[in-house]
Amino acid sequence: MGTLNTIIQKLHHGLIVSCQALPGEPLYGAEMMARMAAAAEEGGAVGIRANGAADVRAIKSAVSLPVIGIVKRDYPDSAVYITPTLREIEELLEAGADMIALDATGQKRPENCTLEQMVAFLNRNGTASMADISILEEAIHAEALGVSCVSTTLSGYTPYSLQQEGPNFELLQKAVERLSIPVIAEGRMIEPDQVRKAMDLGAYAAVVGSAITRPQLITGRFAAAIRRVEMNNGNDRPD
Numbered sequence: 001m002g003t004l005n006t007i008i009q010k011l012h013h014g015l016i017v018s019c020q021a022l023p024g025e026p027l028y029g030a031e032m033m034a035r036m037a038a039a040a041e042e043g044g045a046v047g048i049r050a051n052g053a054a055d056v057r058a059i060k061s062a063v064s065l066p067v068i069g070i071v072k073r074d075y076p077d078s079a080v081y082i083t084p085t086l087r088e089i090e091e092l093l094e095a096g097a098d099m100i101a102l103d104a105t106g107q108k109r110p111e112n113c114t115l116e117q118m119v120a121f122l123n124r125n126g127t128a129s130m131a132d133i134s135i136l137e138e139a140i141h142a143e144a145l146g147v148s149c150v151s152t153t154l155s156g157y158t159p160y161s162l163q164q165e166g167p168n169f170e171l172l173q174k175a176v177e178r179l180s181i182p183v184i185a186e187g188r189m190i191e192p193d194q195v196r197k198a199m200d201l202g203a204y205a206a207v208v209g210s211a212i213t214r215p216q217l218i219t220g221r222f223a224a225a226i227r228r229v230e231m232n233n234g235n236d237r238p239d
């Protein structure tokens with residue numbers, strides 16, 4: 001329990017950088033993600049969120065920060081893809097993840113593996129857990145199951161949650177008001193000011209991914225800004 005609390009405390013009021021590239025993305029590969037993590041550490045991150053045992057291992061040997069591990073894996077007949085079963089938890093523990101994040105939404109899970117079983121397993125093991133939620137009710141449920149913290153990761157990614165372009169500050173605020181465990185702000189923050197706002201609303205920590213570690217998306221935003229100017233000036237050109 002001591003280690004578990006220490007991990008959480010290390011994240012307090014800090015920036016967690018999500019270093020993830022899926023197969024097909026330009027930066028895909030554990031070595032590349034380890035470099036991203038090293039850059040994040042140099043920039044002042046307090047923790048790293050990473051996908052897959054290979055990336056977790058490479059990142060653990062490249063930085064001294066706590067690593068929150070997930071495994072994104074698709075299963076038939078389930079929309080749950082972030083650490084969906086005990087199999088992924090075991091892979092992450094083996095890789096040395098300091099905390100494990102998992103889908104804590106109300107969606108049907110694969111292989112009759114319940115969220116309750118997964119959280120109980122992590123708690124028996126003394127491993128810190130982060131519940132990725134999309135609505136307030138899921139946060140309340142996850143807290144009742146005994147997770148270490150919740151994160152607003154999946155707001156906008158379940159069919160019944162608020163669909164909007166930017167971060168869901170309303171969900172963050174409500175969860176902070178309602179829960180006793182730490183609430184982490186995660187998802188769709190692209191400006192430092194949004195992270196500041198999240199902290200003002202009581203977030204325990206903030207996770208930023210794409211805006212730091214997916215350069216193709218960062219480039220896209222700058223390129224789109226130029227295209228908009230060109231269109232306004234009547235200088236439209238094909239993409």
Ligand SMILES: CC(=O)N[C@H](C=O)[C@@H](O)[C@H](O)[C@H](O)COP(=O)(O)O
Nearest residue numbers: 018153157187188189208209210211
């Ligand atoms: C929805 C989902 O699958 N989110 C994933 C969770 O690990 C990652 O792809 C995100 O990059 C991460 O949540 C950080 O969010 P953002 O990249 O918006 O800063």
